Amino acid sequence: MINSLRGMNDILSEDYARFTYFINTATDVAQKYGFHFIETPLLEETALFKRSVGESSDIVGKEMYQFTDKGENDVCLRPEGTAGVVRAFIQKKLDKAGGNHRFFYHGAMFRYERPQKGRLRQFHQFGVESFGQDSVYEDATMIMMTSDILKRLGIGYRLQLNSLGDNNCMPDYKTNLIKFVEACKDDICEDCVRRLDTNPIRVLDCKNDKCQSLYESAPKLLQNLCSTCNDDFEKLKKILTENGIDYEIDTNLVRGLDYYSKTAFEFVSDNIGSQSAIAGGGRYDRLVEFLDGRPTPAVGFAMGIERLMELIVMPEVSRDGYYIGAMDAEAVDLVVGLTHKKRATDKATCDFKTKNLQKHLKAADKVNAKFCAVIGSNELNNDTIWVKDLENKTEETITLKDF
RNA sequence: GUGAGAUUAGCUCAGUUGGUUAGAGCACUGGUUUGUGGUGCCGGGGGUCGCGGGUUCGAAUCCCGUAUCUCACCCCA
DSSP states (O other), X not given: OOOOOTTOOXXXXXXXXXXXXXXXXXXXXXXXXXXXXXXXXXXXXXXXXXXXXXXXXXXXXXXXXXXEXXXXXXXXXXXXXXXXXXXXXXXXTHHHHXXXXXXEEEEEEEOOOOOBTTBOSEEEEEEEEEESOOSHHHHHHHHHHXXXXXXXXXXXXXXXXXXXOOTTTXXXXXXXXXXXXXXXXXXXXXXXXXXXXXXXGGGGGOOOHHHHHHHTTSXXXXXXXXXXXXXXXXXXXXXXXXXXXOOEEOTTOOXXXXXXXXXXXXXXXXXXXXXXXXXXXXXXXXXXXXXTSOOOOEEEEEEEHHHHHTXXXXXXXXXXXXXXXXSXXXXXXXXXXXXXXXXXXXXXXXXXXXXXXXXXXXXXXXXXXXXXXXXXXXXXXXXXXXXXXXXXXXXXXXXXXXX
8 A cells, every 4th residue: 555655644524624714714814915826836946945044944954855857957845935935026027116015825835854743744834925015014914914814713822022133233143142152162052052053043042941041141132133123123012012912022032044034923822732833924124135136125924734723713514505315216317417407506415325214314414414305206296395404494395396 | 863652443442461253432334113314223344453574382462673653852834
């Protein structure tokens, strides 16, 4: 027997219902915010992710499905969605067009990781990217949109907020932090030593208790912001408070992708285990330029659909459509024809086997039909059909013409 | 990539110190109750006990390997 690859799932039945319910809800919210759908390829040139996500990140460094295709191109399955959207934005010359361009997308992402709860090798993200707007109101709008989607799905969350600074304040901060961490290099964990070389900011996020206690006296990002970044961050907090969105400040929140600057946020859930981040995003004002576009401010976020699916409170499904059955062998052809006709306007299913009334009612109940319609010898003789409303428990025998 | 625990019918799980034809509930299916469901009665099908080796007279049970899943680390959505 051939099984699916490790960490790759089939989505069907109940899962599919949750999946589409999420997509439909998130799509509706995104459209209400004025965003437009964009579909980008699953396969991209590897260089795209090396330059955007960053070679120092784990995602690019060790988690990509990377290979050489038959044309000798170095390609990989996308590990995240932003890079492709930015690439498309530049390729379509929207950076030169000016103005605001707002997109949302959803689809499969691939990362070669060890699978566990809420972490698959092929997983799905819903994401949003906004280009051309440098106002912090746009950052707030992103957070409000994420919050709206989660609320509509009945999902509780905690919102964590931080500012990563910009080109003015970040480089100085980074140098200071490196100086600080190097001073206690002998006492920190191996991972942090490695991070010092690859992505120093990440040490702040270390889960090691010993490291954390050492870093307590480390310089804090938020206290070293330049005036622009600081003003924006203060303004952001004000907007969120005024719009009824609770948040916590986490000075150690850093994003794992190199392209973020200024606003960084993460929505976490306490109910799905250790993979608790259900949505994350932030501003990435330098990325368009990095990828050879005209400098364009941008903000975005992404949500992990599989993680959300565990938390979604599904609405009750109401009875719908017709189930049509025959109690007499001669009525089967008639039933099939009637079902076909009914499908022009309603959901309709039928059974090809003759059964007694009890069995038909059970079958109708099982497919969650609103009406159970049955033809037996009585009905056959009079050109009628017996119809029961399974919700209101009312029944009537009507002529075939009126059915 | 590291550590730990699982894997028995479609699903959820029993399976006594290794000992006859491996069980239950649900699901499926057939019959039945003068033609009334989600909540009747009686029956039936379905498992090479994840896979591959080994120990043994004998393995679902013990040992080794392997795959997958789960949990944690790590990473991140």
